[in-house]
Amino acid sequence: MKCKTCGSALEIVRSCGSVKMRCTSCDRRFAIHEVVDQLDEKTESQLAGYPVIIYD
Numbered sequence: 001m002k003c004k005t006c007g008s009a010l011e012i013v014r015s016c017g018s019v020k021m022r023c024t025s026c027d028r029r030f031a032i033h034e035v036v037d038q039l040d041e042k043t044e045s046q047l048a049g050y051p052v053i054i055y056d
């Protein structure tokens with residue numbers, strides 16, 4: 001998945017009970033629903049490993 005700001009790779013970060021995507025380059029954070037249109041299989045299976053995903 002790619003950052004909408006700079007195009008770098010996003011990684012999954014977990015904070016305070018919610019799961020977000022963080023850009024490895026510009027450190028911008030995205031809620032899952034902001035990037036759900038570009039969810040790929042790899043990311044989806046990684047997210048499936050979390051017991052609770054809060055879409056906020």
Ligand SMILES: [Zn+2]
Nearest residue numbers: 003006023026
């Ligand atoms: Zn970025």
